[in-house]
Amino acid sequence: MKIVFFGTSNFALPILEALVSKHDVAAVVTSPDAPVGRKREFSESPVSALATDLKLKTLKPASLKGNDLFRLELADLKADMFVVAAYGRIIPKDIIELPPHKTLNVHPSKLPKYRGASPIQYALLNGDTETGISIMQIDEEMDHGPILTMEKAAIDSDDNFITLSDRLARASAKLLLAVLDEYANGRLTLKEQDHKSASFTKIITKQDGKVDWNKTGQEIFNQFRAFYPWPGLWTTWNGKKIKITGCSLSDLNFPDQQPGTVNANGVVVCGKDTAVEISRLQMEGKNEAGILDFLNGYPQIIGSKLE
Numbered sequence: 001m002k003i004v005f006f007g008t009s010n011f012a013l014p015i016l017e018a019l020v021s022k023h024d025v026a027a028v029v030t031s032p033d034a035p036v037g038r039k040r041e042f043s044e045s046p047v048s049a050l051a052t053d054l055k056l057k058t059l060k061p062a063s064l065k066g067n068d069l070f071r072l073e074l075a076d077l078k079a080d081m082f083v084v085a086a087y088g089r090i091i092p093k094d095i096i097e098l099p100p101h102k103t104l105n106v107h108p109s110k111l112p113k114y115r116g117a118s119p120i121q122y123a124l125l126n127g128d129t130e131t132g133i134s135i136m137q138i139d140e141e142m143d144h145g146p147i148l149t150m151e152k153a154a155i156d157s158d159d160n161f162i163t164l165s166d167r168l169a170r171a172s173a174k175l176l177l178a179v180l181d182e183y184a185n186g187r188l189t190l191k192e193q194d195h196k197s198a199s200f201t202k203i204i205t206k207q208d209g210k211v212d213w214n215k216t217g218q219e220i221f222n223q224f225r226a227f228y229p230w231p232g233l234w235t236t237w238n239g240k241k242i243k244i245t246g247c248s249l250s251d252l253n254f255p256d257q258q259p260g261t262v263n264a265n266g267v268v269v270c271g272k273d274t275a276v277e278i279s280r281l282q283m284e285g286k287n288e289a290g291i292l293d294f295l296n297g298y299p300q301i302i303g304s305k306l307e
Contacts, residue, residue: 001080001184002026004099007047011086011120011169015106016047018173019083020054023180026077027057031088065092074098080184084138085172088117096138101184103138106176108168110150111136112198115143120165122201124226127218129155131164133172135179137190142200146190149179160228206231211244213260213306217274221249224276235260235306242306245288246280260306266291268306 005016006029019025028051033042044052051058061070071094074082081101084091096103109119110132123131132152139145153168182188209231211220224233224247233244253273254263261269266278282288283298295302 001101001180002078004029004074004077004079004082006030006082006084006087006091008045008088009086010046011108011165012047013050014169014173015083015085015176016050016054018177020056022177025054025056026079027059027074029059029061029074029087032060032062064089064095071095071098083176090142091138093140096140104148104176104183105136105138105143105145106172107134107136107143108132108165108172109134110152111143111147112193112195114201115198116201117203118201120161120168121204121226123155124159124161124164125222127222131155131168133168133175135172135176136193144193144195144198146192148183148188148190149175151175158225160225162228204231209234211235211306213268214271216272217249217270217276220270220276221247237301237304237306241284243282243284243288244278244280245282247276247278250275250277258305262301262304262306264295264302266295 002024003019004027005019005025007016008031016025016028028047030045030047030051033044033048035041036043048058048060059070059073061067064070074095075098079099081099082103083106084103085106091103107119108131109123111134114122120131130152132150134150135148136143137145137148151171153171155164179188204227209227211223211233224244227233233247235242235244250267252267252275254261254269254275255273257269259269259271263269267275268278269275279291280288281291281294
């Protein structure tokens, strides 16, 4: 089949590679190059870089709604269907319905749970032990369309965003290839979602990484897992931001200490007589360091309280 692929982030890479291996990818649509890092230098998306390596036609429209030239360019490709994975932009109805087999989306959750921009982060944040992959037909509402197929996936206790995202992306690629021909030939029965059970996720911001030490150690560790590597888990001490780049649950408890109190070996008191153990961290304006090196440089942090 001839397919136009829409994607932007790393999650989409195995899916694009799978489509190229079995189908004719007529073009790749991805987000425009954007400024990144402290120097704000323009950089292409991961999908753009892969499409270049694969010598695929690449389109980077700044907007989709009301973009008649872009719509005509898509129509000229005469694709059988569009496939979307982690594209990051709302696709208007006139584009969704352009190809004869319409537009499919690969979504890393068991829809209708965790609709929206951050399903992997929310599954980790909430301490779920299971998530899934849904392949759905897009309609005008957010992750609202009927489901072609769904597959469950376990979440390991030490999974973070990178490990879980990578595993779900590879599983999604296999699942998509397994159902595309059946869908195109009309052999799949699409299943309407239970819309009353829907839950929604939001776009993650830097502020979401701020630690509330009154939460339990498990909740804070789940926050670390969900937001690793971005926006990262962070706290403040003496008015300076400290990014926590490595941590784990601790079985120690300090019932007489307030949440946020730092103890030897980087064990920090959390809510409900729980704790986490910090293994790596980065002081604002400084290099990342292991906990022992950090404590040697800032011994006065022991016994103080993180905010």
